[in-house]
Amino acid sequence: xxxxxxxxxxxxxxxxxxxxxxxxxxxxxxxxxxxxxxxxxxxxxxxxxxxxxxxxxxxxxxxxxxxxxxxxxxxxxxxxxxxxxxxxxxxxxxxxxxxxxxxxxxxxxxxxxxxxxxxxxxxxxxxxxxxxxxxxxxxxxxxxxxxxxxxxxxxxxxxxxxxxxxxxxxxxxxxxxxxxxxxxxxxxxxxxxxxxxxxxxxxxxxxxxxxxxxxxxxxxxxxxxxxxxxxxxxxxxxxxxxxxxxxxxxxxxxxxxxxxxxxxxxxxxxxxxxxxxxxxxxxxxxxxxxxxxxxxxxxxxxxxxxxxxxxxxxxxxxxxxxxxxxxxxxxxxxxxxxxxxxxxxxxxxxxxxxxxxxxxxxxxxxxxxxxxxxxxxxxxxxxxxxxxxxxxxxxxxxxxxxxxxxxxxxxxxxxxxxxxxxxxxxxxxxxxxxxxxxxxxxxxxxxxxxxxxxxxxxxxxxxxxxxxxxxxxxxxxxx
Numbered sequence: 306x307x308x309x310x311x312x313x314x315x316x317x318x319x320x321x322x323x324x325x326x327x328x329x330x331x332x333x334x335x336x337x338x339x340x341x342x343x344x345x346x347x348x349x350x351x352x353x354x355x356x357x358x359x360x361x362x363x364x365x366x367x368x369x370x371x372x373x374x375x376x377x378x379x380x381x382x383x384x385x386x387x388x389x390x391x392x393x394x395x396x397x398x399x400x401x402x403x404x405x406x407x408x409x410x411x412x413x414x415x416x417x418x419x420x421x422x423x424x425x426x427x428x429x430x431x432x433x434x435x436x437x438x439x440x441x442x443x444x445x446x447x448x449x450x451x452x453x454x455x456x457x458x459x460x461x462x463x464x465x466x467x468x469x470x471x472x473x474x475x476x477x478x479x480x481x482x483x484x485x486x487x488x489x490x491x492x493x494x495x496x497x498x499x500x501x502x503x504x505x506x507x508x509x510x511x512x513x514x515x516x517x518x519x520x521x522x523x524x525x526x527x528x529x530x531x532x533x534x535x536x537x538x539x540x541x542x543x544x545x546x547x548x549x550x551x552x553x554x555x556x557x558x559x560x561x562x563x564x565x566x567x568x569x570x571x572x573x574x575x576x577x578x579x580x581x582x583x584x585x586x587x588x589x590x591x592x593x594x595x596x597x598x599x600x601x602x603x604x605x606x607x608x609x610x611x612x613x614x615x616x617x618x619x620x621x622x623x624x625x626x627x628x629x630x631x632x633x634x635x636x637x638x639x640x641x642x643x644x645x646x647x648x649x650x651x652x653x654x655x656x657x658x659x660x661x662x663x664x665x666x667x668x669x670x671x672x673x674x675x676x677x678x679x680x681x682x683x684x685x686x687x688x689x690x691x692x693x694x695x696x697x698x699x700x701x702x703x704x705x706x707x708x709x710x711x712x713x714x715x716x717x718x719x720x721x722x723x724x725x726x727x728x729x730x731x732x733x734x735x736x737x738x739x740x741x742x743x744x745x746x747x748x749x750x751x752x753x754x755x756x757x758x759x760x761x762x763x764x765x766x767x768x769x770x771x772x773x774x775x776x777x778x779x780x781x782x783x784x
């Protein structure tokens with residue numbers, strides 16, 4: 306942290322003191338609670354059981370290398386998140402960060418991505434929980450169940466943040482236990498050595514047999530594997546409720562990523578080592594659940610299906626907490642018409658939670674549940690790639706402009722973590738451009754950003770006409 310003039314507190318302390326003196330969210334949560342919520346948002350269980358199964362089908366036993374490469378990107382992005390979050394420990398998350406470090410219009414653009422992304426993610430997660438519950442209770446109506454689950458997590462998210470942290474911590478323990486059980490199942494039935502399974506990657510060939518996984522396939526699968534670790538930066542939405550946030554928030558980011566890497570890579574390696582028939586594993590519609598069924602039997606498979614459903618539900622709670630706080634921050638910033646901003650910035654008198662904003666985001670998630678999962682996947686697009694790119698730019702510009710000079714954490718080897726992450730993002734975009742589904746995702750993300758920028762320009766124009774003195778506050782800082 307940069308030093309302050311003699312006799313003056315550092316800028317980070319001044320910023321935190323200013324927030325604490327303003328009526329609003331209270332710094333009442335310790336590092337453990339923030340870690341539980343962040344890890345629940347990241348959800349190692351989803352990373353292994355869902356993303357891991359998809360990557361195995363795509364890259365075969367090369368899935369481990371894909372996850373390891375994605376973890377390296379995660380380390381670079383964790384450095385970026387840690388520096389920016391410690392500089393701006395506020396509940397607006399990436400919206401606040403890009404507004405402060407780049408320009409208000411770019412904060413509004415990432416706000417559009419997050420508002421759409423949170424709503425769609427809740428609906429998709431609801432469908433995911435419903436599909437795994439259907440394995441235990443056949444005939445479950447997926448759409449109605451998904452909407453009901455979104456409503457339930459919205460109610461939980463309205464409660465005090467300590468209740469949310471306790472619930473997610475309990476569910477997280479079950480989730481990590483399921484991953485440990487999966488790892489034990491694979492290790493107890495070894496069919497090949499670790500080096501053979503990991504460093505000689507095999508995938509299905511054109512004739513259905515096994516062949517060496519092509520480098521291009523590994524690259525495309527790695528682009529998908531980044532979603533297995535996405536979420537370690539979610540603590541940025543808890544910055545105003547975490548004690549000593551400028552000092553602690555970076556630690557939560559790195560601890561979340563570290564736990565996720567361990568909790569995902571170990572079970573994934575065990576699956577590749579313990580699979581009796583590698584070709585059958587890769588060809589299965591759901592590789593990891595099929596392995597559990599084969600090695601553990603139907604009862605264990607049903608129990609693990611419930612565990613996966615619980616992991617997704619836990620992630621939904623964490624996302625609901627983040628979404629409500631994001632929308633709350635926009636109301637507090639008076640981003641919307643007067644009455645709407647005042648409503649969104651209301652806090653519950655008992656639980657000190659942004660209850661109106663959380664209800665609104667829950668309602669958006671329930672409406673999204675009316676759409677089919679395929680449409681929701683298309684709408685979600687590649688928002689994370691765009692957000693990561695914006696954060697890397699914010700880290701680079703913030704260092705040059707001094708906007709992040711007061712950060713409680715300074716990333717080592719600057720600017721290389723940001724540059725490495727940008728290069729990786731460029732690779733993801735390149736792979737998406739040659740894939741029809743990837744192109745649709747990029748187009749959906751580009752349309753969301755474009756719509757947000759148009760909305761920002763219209764808002765700024767109306768504000769200047771109504772009150773010319775606002776021109777300076779809406780002006781874009783030089784980059």
